[in-house]
Amino acid sequence: MLTLLGLPAKGHREALYEFVASRRAKHFGILVPEPVAVGISRGFGLLLANSKPHLAATFQTSVGLNFGTRVINPMTGWLIGRTIPETT
Numbered sequence: 001m002l003t004l005l006g007l008p009a010k011g012h013r014e015a016l017y018e019f020v021a022s023r024r025a026k027h028f029g030i031l032v033p034e035p036v037a038v039g040i041s042r043g044f045g046l047l048l049a050n051s052k053p054h055l056a057a058t059f060q061t062s063v064g065l066n067f068g069t070r071v072i073n074p075m076t077g078w079l080i081g082r083t084i085p086e087t088t
Contacts, residue, residue: 002038002068006061015067022069033069040066 003015018035025032040048045063049056 004062006058037065038068
């Protein structure tokens with residue numbers, strides 16, 4: 001999954017919320033994808049912009065590092081048989 005930082009009015013804030021939520025979930029023992037930084041080069045941004053013209057501005061302003069997560073396979077909404085860990 002990738003959160004483009006060039007998203008109008010929420011890219012940076014949304015990425016920060018996702019990062020904090022993933023770290024809190026990991027702290028409480030909840031299985032979550034690992035956060036990663038995903039680099040988008042200017043050339044790749046232009047390629048994406050040409051393939052999706054209606055998102056061109058978002059792709060072009062997302063050049064550089066963006067927030068993403070590694071895929072956990074298989075990933076479900078909640079693992080069967082897992083309970084919410086107790087907090088101390």
